[in-house]
Amino acid sequence: MGEFDLIAHYFARPARPGTGLALGVGDDCALLAPAPGMQLAVSTDMLVEGRHFLSTVDPARLGHKALAVNLSDLAAAGAKPLAFTLALSLPAVDEAWLAGFARGLFALADAHGCQVAGGDTTKGPLNICITVFGEVPAGAALLRSGARPGDDVWVSGTLGDARLALEIFRGTLDAPAEVFAAARARMEQPTPRVALGQALRGVATSAVDISDGLVGDLGHILRASGVGATLDADAATDLIAARAGGTGAAALFDPQTWRTLALAGGDDYELAFTAPADRRAAVEAAGRASATPVARIGRIEAEAGLRIVDRAGRPVDQRFASFDHFG
Amino acid sequence: MGEFDLIAHYFARPARPGTGLALGVGDDCALLAPAPGMQLAVSTDMLVEGRHFLSTVDPARLGHKALAVNLSDLAAAGAKPLAFTLALSLPAVDEAWLAGFARGLFALADAHGCQVAGGDTTKGPLNICITVFGEVPAGAALLRSGARPGDDVWVSGTLGDARLALEIFRGTLDAPAEVFAAARARMEQPTPRVALGQALRGVATSAVDISDGLVGDLGHILRASGVGATLDADAATDLIAARAGGTGAAALFDPQTWRTLALAGGDDYELAFTAPADRRAAVEAAGRASATPVARIGRIEAEAGLRIVDRAGRPVDQRFASFDHFG
Numbered sequence: 001m002g003e004f005d006l007i008a009h010y011f012a013r014p015a016r017p018g019t020g021l022a023l024g025v026g027d028d029c030a031l032l033a034p035a036p037g038m039q040l041a042v043s044t045d046m047l048v049e050g051r052h053f054l055s056t057v058d059p060a061r062l063g064h065k066a067l068a069v070n071l072s073d074l075a076a077a078g079a080k081p082l083a084f085t086l087a088l089s090l091p092a093v094d095e096a097w098l099a100g101f102a103r104g105l106f107a108l109a110d111a112h113g114c115q116v117a118g119g120d121t122t123k124g125p126l127n128i129c130i131t132v133f134g135e136v137p138a139g140a141a142l143l144r145s146g147a148r149p150g151d152d153v154w155v156s157g158t159l160g161d162a163r164l165a166l167e168i169f170r171g172t173l174d175a176p177a178e179v180f181a182a183a184r185a186r187m188e189q190p191t192p193r194v195a196l197g198q199a200l201r202g203v204a205t206s207a208v209d210i211s212d213g214l215v216g217d218l219g220h221i222l223r224a225s226g227v228g229a230t231l232d233a234d235a236a237t238d239l240i241a242a243r244a245g246g247t248g249a250a251a252l253f254d255p256q257t258w259r260t261l262a263l264a265g266g267d268d269y270e271l272a273f274t275a276p277a278d279r280r281a282a283v284e285a286a287g288r289a290s291a292t293p294v295a296r297i298g299r300i301e302a303e304a305g306l307r308i309v310d311r312a313g314r315p316v317d318q319r320f321a322s323f324d325h326f327g
Numbered sequence: 328m329g330e331f332d333l334i335a336h337y338f339a340r341p342a343r344p345g346t347g348l349a350l351g352v353g354d355d356c357a358l359l360a361p362a363p364g365m366q367l368a369v370s371t372d373m374l375v376e377g378r379h380f381l382s383t384v385d386p387a388r389l390g391h392k393a394l395a396v397n398l399s400d401l402a403a404a405g406a407k408p409l410a411f412t413l414a415l416s417l418p419a420v421d422e423a424w425l426a427g428f429a430r431g432l433f434a435l436a437d438a439h440g441c442q443v444a445g446g447d448t449t450k451g452p453l454n455i456c457i458t459v460f461g462e463v464p465a466g467a468a469l470l471r472s473g474a475r476p477g478d479d480v481w482v483s484g485t486l487g488d489a490r491l492a493l494e495i496f497r498g499t500l501d502a503p504a505e506v507f508a509a510a511r512a513r514m515e516q517p518t519p520r521v522a523l524g525q526a527l528r529g530v531a532t533s534a535v536d537i538s539d540g541l542v543g544d545l546g547h548i549l550r551a552s553g554v555g556a557t558l559d560a561d562a563a564t565d566l567i568a569a570r571a572g573g574t575g576a577a578a579l580f581d582p583q584t585w586r587t588l589a590l591a592g593g594d595d596y597e598l599a600f601t602a603p604a605d606r607r608a609a610v611e612a613a614g615r616a617s618a619t620p621v622a623r624i625g626r627i628e629a630e631a632g633l634r635i636v637d638r639a640g641r642p643v644d645q646r647f648a649s650f651d652h653f654g
Contacts, residue, residue: 022366026551027471028403028536029368029461039349040367041356042444044458046414048451076355087373087456117369120456124375129414129447129456131371134356144354209355224353 010102011086013116020082020135021115030117032083032133039138040082043073044131053188054169059097061188062128063104068192069211070132071112072269075197076209078142079134081114089124112194142200142207142273147225151205151274153298154283156193159214160240160258161186163265175252179242186241190269195290200273203282207273213264215306215320218272222306225274231298234311236262239295256318263308264320274300337429338413340443347409347462348442357444359410359460366465367409370400371458380515381496386424388515389455390431395519396538397459398439399596402524403536405469406461408441416451439521469527469534469600474552478532478601480625481610483520486541487567487585488513490592502579506569513568517596522617527600530609534600540591542633542647545599545625549633552601558625561638563589566622583645590635591647601627 015024020038023031034040047066049055057065067084074081086105090098109116114132165183167173175183193209200207206225208217214236222228237243237258243250250258275283280296287294301307308316342351347365350358361367374393376382384392394411401408413432417425436443441459492510494500502510520536527534533552535544541563549555564570564585570577577585602610607623614621628634635643 022465023468023470028400028534029370029406029468031404031463031468032367032369033465034361034367036363040359040361042359042410042412042458042460043356044412044414044445044447044456046416046447046449046454046456048416048449048454051449051451073355077358079356083369085369085371085458087371087458089373089375089454118371120371120373122373122375122378124378124454125452127373127375127416127451127454127456129371129373129454131369131412131414131458133369136358138349138360141350141356141358143350207355 010098011116011119015115019115021117025116025118030083032117034135037138038135039141041074041077041079041134041136041141042131043070044129045069047128049126057188059100060104063101064108064189066128066130067105067108068190069269070130071114071192071194072209074132074134075193076142076207076271077134077136078140078197078201078207079136080198081112081194082133082135083115083117084109084130084132085117086119087129088119088121089127090121091124091126140201142197142204144206144208144221144224146205147221147227147274147300148205149227149300149302150277151300152277152280152296153218153229153231153272153274153300154294154296155214155239155270155272156196156292156294157191157270158186158239158241159236159268159270160261160265161242162190162267163261164242173253175242179245179249182245183242187267192269193271193292196271196286196292199286199290203279203286204273204275207271210268210270210272211266213266214272215263219306221272221274228301228304228306229298230301230307230309232311233259233263233308233316235295235297259316259318260320337425338443338446342442346442348444352443352445357410359444361462364465365462366468368401368404368406368461368463368468369458370397371456372396374455376453384515386427387431390428391435391516393455393457394432394435395517396596397457398441398519398521399536401459401461402520403469403534403598404461404463405467405524405528405534406463407525408439408521409460409462410442410444411436411457411459412444413446414456415446415448416454417448418453467528469524469531471533471535471548471551473532474548474554474601474627475532476554476627476629477604478627479604479607479623480545480556480558480599480601480627481621481623482541482566482597482599483523483619483621484518484597485513485566485568486563486595486597487588487592488569489517489594490588491569500580502569506572506576509572510569514594517594519596520598520619523598523613523619526613526617530606530613531600531602534598537595537597537599538593540593541599542590546633548599548601555628555631555633556625557628557634557636559638560586560590560635560643562622562624586643586645587647
């Protein structure tokens with residue numbers, strides 16, 4: 001089977017009429033036609049075996065994750081998913097793998113109305129590169145640069161579970177099977193907060209998606225906005241699903257380990273965002289409207305830098321390095 | 328050096344005001360703002376070491392080629408380059424390599440007013456994935472599907488030289504040093520026919536870029552348009568620069584080899600296109616306006632299939648397989 005048959009068989013789908021995708025797979029270019037007054041949000045992510053996923057991962061889960069990490073960037077911009085391109089380097093043509101990968105990919109794509117616009121397939125070490133396109137009204141995109149002193153710092157969903165699963169895989173941490181299973185699902189099938197991102201347009205002053213760890217990614221907001229923040233490490237740690245679940249789960253690890261998972265775990269694909277203190281009700285309404293939990297975990301301040309404190313406001317004396325793919 | 332420094336140092340550039348790129352590198356998404364009435368043409372290509380380029384290639388030439396193959400897709404759609412994203416997997420941080428790659432990439436990008444919109448960098452086997460964006464007036468894009476019986480078949484520039492260089496590298500063909508040097512430049516630094524593509528809007532009825540060989544890529548037009556064609560193999564072979572150059576160059580190889588290079592070589596990044604016979608003057612004017620040679624090498628017919636003939640119209644009894652990256 002040649003590369004073109006491959007693409008056609010597993011990934012080619014016609015563009016749906018009346019959408020922002022005027023021409024889909026099958027020509028030299030796809031054609032996107034954003035509605036008048038809309039800008040096109042664009043993001044690209046490359047996933048490499050051994051770096052972003054393990055060779056043992058179920059291909060359907062990998063298909064989900066490869067698109068999810070890109071949709072998460074659209075979510076952080078407050079954009080509505082429109083289409084994506086898929087470039088795939090494969091060591092060999094494995095039809096069972098391709099079928100599973102396509103199933104996971106399109107299940108998530110369909111759930112978000114995100115159509116395949118084109119792609120490329122070649123032989124080589126396993127590598128997945130997706131570029132995603134979304135629509136956002138001109139001037140309404142959430143940026144990293146809008147945080148202001150006095151804003152609250154919020155995060156969506158749960159933190160740290162993906163990293164917990166990775167550390168259990170690596171053998172550096174150990175946990176009961178049911179804890180591992182739940183954490184592994186968070187690692188392998190993250191939920192991009194697409195509906196929340198759109199609901200936060202006009203409410204949040206800045207947003208970022210948490211891919212490299214809360215501390216590192218919040219740092220992007222602080223630098224882009226020229227502000228600092230104080231973060232409640234205990235409030236963040238409360239958001240680890242594995243820690244909250246089951247009797248005595250919190251006793252599995254010491255407090256420093258839990259804090260590291262929550263604050264520097266990475267691979268969460270949650271949103272960290274800021275909003276004025278007088279918009280708390282609006283943030284909570286956005287969370288309810290998108291069926292996404294939101295939690296307030298800090299405050300933006302004029303003084304540069306990130307100050308990490310415990311529930312009582314005492315400084316936490318611990319370093320939280322960002323998860324770096326060249327680290 | 329961490330991945331973020333890497334990206335910032337070599338590839339981050341601010342978006343130029345007043346262009347279609349409203350927000351560039353540095354946020355979760357870039358924001359594209361096509362002018363009113365414009366559609367956005369999108370294409371993605373993934374280049375893998377050993378498959379699309381040799382490990383010995385000069386990084387500046389590789390930077391050029393990685394973008395050139397994408398710009399070639401925009402050219403085939405008649406689109407004006409606007410921006411691109413770059414995802415890069417690197418086995419290690421080699422600053423000299425990165426500087427060279429960025430130099431070659433941006434030299435070509437700047438020549439076409441194509442701005443970097445974002446990217447991703449990770450550790451892994453060398454892999455370059457570029458997604459490119461161009462503007463085209465709604466309804467004016469050149470497609471593969473518009474060829475009609477009676478249309479002429481045209482190609483731009485030269486054919487076969489890139490494949491000749493590859494075969495000399497592989498040791499299957501041998502040629503004098505000056506022939507090799509010129510062919511190698513065509514392989515390593517193809518010229519995307521961007522200006523020609525735009526000049527052909529409203530003139531050409533269909534277009535495709537020649538990446539996998541003329542016969543295979545023209546086949547995409549024939550299938551998409553529901554037509555067939557007769558192709559003059561000798562006229563195509565006359566377009567090999569190496570064959571035309573120097574005394575006795577044509578005698579270097581037998582006619583079958585030259586024909587294979589021209590008709591099934593691949594990696595040409597020229598345009599194959601069709602236009603009505605009564606628009607020959609307009610095609611030639613588009614060639615002159617874009618300073619791009621164009622040559623008429625065949626005719627579209629109602630009968631399906633591709634018939635390859637010599638200058639006298641006699642069938643050429645030779646198979647021309649398309650260059651397939653899984654072949």
